[in-house]
Amino acid sequence: MNKKRSNLLKLAFKNIFSYKWINFKICFAFACLAFLVCLFTIYNQALTARRKEALESAVSANYVYVYGNPDEEQQELIDTYLGDCPRLDFFTCSFTGRIFKLYGVKPSYFLSQYLAIGLDGELLTADTDDVKITTMGGNFFTPRDYTELNRRFGLDSMIIGDMPENPEQAILSEPLLNAFGLSIEDVMDKEVSLYVRGEEEPFYVGGVSGILRNEYFELVGHQTILVVGIILHEDHPLFENGEYRYSYLPNDWLDYETASVLRKANMTYAGAALVDWIEDLDRLQILANNLYYIIGSALIIALVLTVFLMVGKYIKVFSRTSGIFLTFGLSRRRLYGLLFLQLMLICLISIPLSFALTFAGYKVINAILIMMRDINMGVSFVRLIGMFGIGIFTVVATAAIFFIYAIIKLRGQTVKQFLSTEVR
Secondary structure: OHHHHHHHHHHHHHHHHHOHHHHHHHHHHHHHHHHHHHHHHHHHHHHHHHHHHHHHOOHHHOOEEEEOOOOHHHHHHHHHHHOOOOEEEEEEEOOHHHHHHHHOOOOOOOEHHHEEEEEOOEEEEOOOOOOEOEEEEEOOOOHHHHHHHHHHHOOOOOEEEOOOOOOOEEEEEHHHHHHOOOOHHHHOOOEEEEEEOOOOOOOEEEEEEEEEOHHHHHOHHHOOOOOEEEEEOOOOHHHOOOEEEEEEOOOOOOOHHHHHHHHHOOEEEOOHHHHHHHHHHHHHHHHHHHHHHHHHHHHHHHHHHHHHHHHHHHHHHHHHHHHHHHHOOOOHHHHHHHHHHHHHHHHHHHHHHHHHHHHHHHHHHHHHHHHHHOOOOOOOHHHHHHHHHHHHHHHHHHHHHHHHHHHHHHOOOOHHHHHOOOOO
16 A cells, blocks of 8 residues: 555656646746735734734833923813823922032933942042933832833842832932942942032932842833932932922823824823834734735735636646556546645645745835834744745645646546547
8 A cells, every 4th residue: 555655656746747837837826826825914913913012012101201290281181181090199309400500501311420429438420421310209110110121021120129218218220320330239238428519418318228220221111201310218308399290101002193292281101102103003004904905815816817727727737647547547546646646746845935935025025114114023933833834724725626626627537538638
């Protein structure tokens, strides 16, 4: 039995190589059909997955930041767009007036060049001048900050150490320590004095209870907004004349139009750039769907018709060969088995070809999207397996329909009819 199967396989190979051109055309048609189905399906899935990934990896940006107590216009917008969503209240302290008095400039931020640190009897100045040092107090870490921190970095806490429990404790950020050439061990659990550089009296004297990790500044929601440098207890005297700040946490992502309305009222939506990017992504997905339903469907139908036009000629070629095989004693069952083996061999050649075409097409589209819209769909291992699976299914399904149609056409024909088949 195994020898018969081996002989049938050899016969299938010989038949394929005897009619190379028509077998190549069918193979290429199978591959192109799989390529179109794969490309549009995976492209659409990739955009959907990229959208989900972008939102999940940037949840810390889904908040609205309000400077000071909301005025009438801001409160109306809060009531309209934010409803009863959670709100965090905290303080910040501005050093602008003190810096202006000393240096005659009004910087947008309290920068490391204006800070001095007293440590172990020395007064240190920064090696790097442009590190932002927002001084804050109160509860400003959101649950979404922790969600993104854990998802992206596998961490459960922003802080190395502990939050301040009283006005004699403070947290310093890692970027701030780096600006002064200090390590965590240099300051942890030690007493430090913090000065506006040029002033004789420090604005803080006390211990360092913790360090704000570098990873906090890599969170999407805090790369440009709420860039914290120093955290003090909310009861610290520095905040007696401090300014209230508020973070509102929308229940869902706001759209770009809403973010624009809030910005005009001096309210900052941290996720504005992301939702603008998502809007572009959604437009591309709509375009992809339109292409799939109109152009893709037309091309697939054309390819299917092309395949079945080739089926007629393929059956005629196979019929002539079948008449010869039947004359020399090959059974009908083995004849159909031979046809099945030939189509499976064509499939085996078509599958890697379709995968290569799909992968190349996907890379080209991805390169165009990066160049035009800075959208990278990525090519993950799971997506590659998905492409491979869809390609195999499409090719095998087409070959199966091809086989069934061929069997229907061949069944009932006599040996004489097979031998008298004309091939044009």
